[in-house]
Amino acid sequence: LEKRYAFELENEENLFTDFPALKQKISDQTGAFSYSDLESAEGELFNAYFKPLKIDQYGSSRPIYLLLISNNKALKASLSQLRDRSLMLGIGLSLVALALAILAFAFIAATDADAFFSAP
Numbered sequence: 001l002e003k004r005y006a007f008e009l010e011n012e013e014n015l016f017t018d019f020p021a022l023k024q025k026i027s028d029q030t031g032a033f034s035y036s037d038l039e040s041a042e043g044e045l046f047n048a049y050f051k052p053l054k055i056d057q058y059g060s061s062r063p064i065y066l067l068l069i070s071n072n073k074a075l076k077a078s079l080s081q082l083r084d085r086s087l088m089l090g091i092g093l094s095l096v097a098l099a100l101a102i103l104a105f106a107f108i109a110a111t112d113a114d115a116f117f118s119a120p
Helices: 020-028 072-117
Strands: 033-039 045-053 064-071
Touching (some): 020 033, 020 045, 045 072
Antiparallel strands (some): 033 045, 045 064
């Protein structure tokens, strides 16, 4: 989603059309809030942070809304890759530990067997 919601630049995009869940949340709360799964009108999921900016001291009574969004697909893909790499690393290290344990057991068993059979 690459859109710039700037009405000063004669852009006709509407924030509430693209993110219908924001309209209800904004009417319920006055401060900042965040979403972990904000759904767009197209059904895409985003991580989002929303904050109304107060600019009364600069002579404007209209609020400015700040919405920062990040696509969930990229985040979920990178987390999935991290999970897969961690799983492969864990399996590899456990096989190395098993091989070392077998070698250590074989060495200890051979040493004890030699000592047992060489005793008078």
